[in-house]
Amino acid sequence: MIASFYDELAPFYHLLYGDWEAASAQQGRALAGLLGRHGIGPGAHVLDAACGIGTQTLGLLPYGYHVSASDISPGAVGRLNEELLQRGLKAQVRVDDMRTLLESEDASADAVMACDNSVPHLLTDGELLQAFHSAYRCLRPGGMLLLSVRDYAAIERQNPDVRPYGLRYENGDRFLATQVWEWDGDTHYDLRVYLTHESPAGECRTQVLKSRYHAVTIDQLLTLMHAAGFVDLRRHDDVLFQPVLTARKP
Known part of the structure; x- marks a missing residue:
């Protein structure tokens, strides 16, 4: 259901923004700043585990990060490949499920991110915990998990x-x-x-x-991230248009 939804949405996704190009650039700048403040600078490997058509991937690449991008939607992945080609940018792009991240190697990433309220597509705490365990596996020691989500407790x-x-x-x-x-x-x-x-x-x-x-709350997400082994859990309200959660692999 998730894959088919985004397959159908992929050709039009940019039209959900008033100016998608500007939003992508702004998000890339903000994410690069946050990663840099946490010691993950240019040259680091970032896995965008819910890349969609590339809003964050395309925004982050100009800052010198090596980005691997994956999504459960083949249509979204195909659209991202087109966007990369048009811009002369390069990223490793593949179809994968954020619950398992089977196409990503152990301890291969300095940061794993999933933005634009993607993780609440996982409908149970068990699926969320599975995704956080998979992200933990893919991170190097000291690596960061980064999520942006709606604050459902305030809605x-x-x-x-x-x-x-x-x-x-x-x-x-x-x-x-x-x-x-x-x-x-x-x-x-x-x-x-x-x-x-x-x-x-x-x-x-x-x-x-x-x-x-x-509609999982931020407190519950932080609890599940901690249960998956993450430490230094933080909420940031001044990075993107949604709250950003970060955590570290020890």
């Missing part, structure tokens, strides 16, 4: 919760995207993304993409 439960992205324009077309959250209790919700395209002639078509999220 009011409304049912349905309608969240429009805004109107975008591309190649003469109008593009409107809206999220609808439908809560199933307090800890999980179904997500629908409505993508509407209007041609210059006024012809419209709408796609509906479906996924599901685990």
Whole structure:
């Protein structure tokens, strides 16, 4: 379900941002600064374990990091390869599942990151713990795990919760995207993304993409990261548009 959702979204993902190129550059700058402040500087190997179409990978590469990028969605990975080619940038890109990271070697990365609220796609604490164990395995001693997530404890439960992205324009077309959250209790919700395209002639078509999220709290994520063996757990509210969590492998 996760893979097919992002396969369908990959061609349009950049339109969810007002300016995706600027957002990618800003996030890359912010992440490079955070990594550098923790002793992980240019030349270090970063594994982007939920790369999507490359928002963080593309932003980080100009700062001299060696990036391996993986995602469960073949469509997103394909889009990232296209974006790298267009920019003349290089990264190792592959399809992989952040729960297992089977394509990544033990102790091969100085940092493992998963941004843009990707880890709450894992619907149970057991899946989350599995992902954190896999990240731990892939990190060198002293390496950092870095996540950006929504603060679900601060989000009011409304049912349905309608969240429009805004109107975008591309190649003469109008593009409107809206999220609808439908809560199933307090800890999980179904997500629908409505993508509407209007041609210059006024012809419209709408796609509906479906996924599901685990509204796991930041406190619970930190507890699970600690259970996986991580230390020096921190929350940062001044790096990206979502809270950033960091932790170290001893």
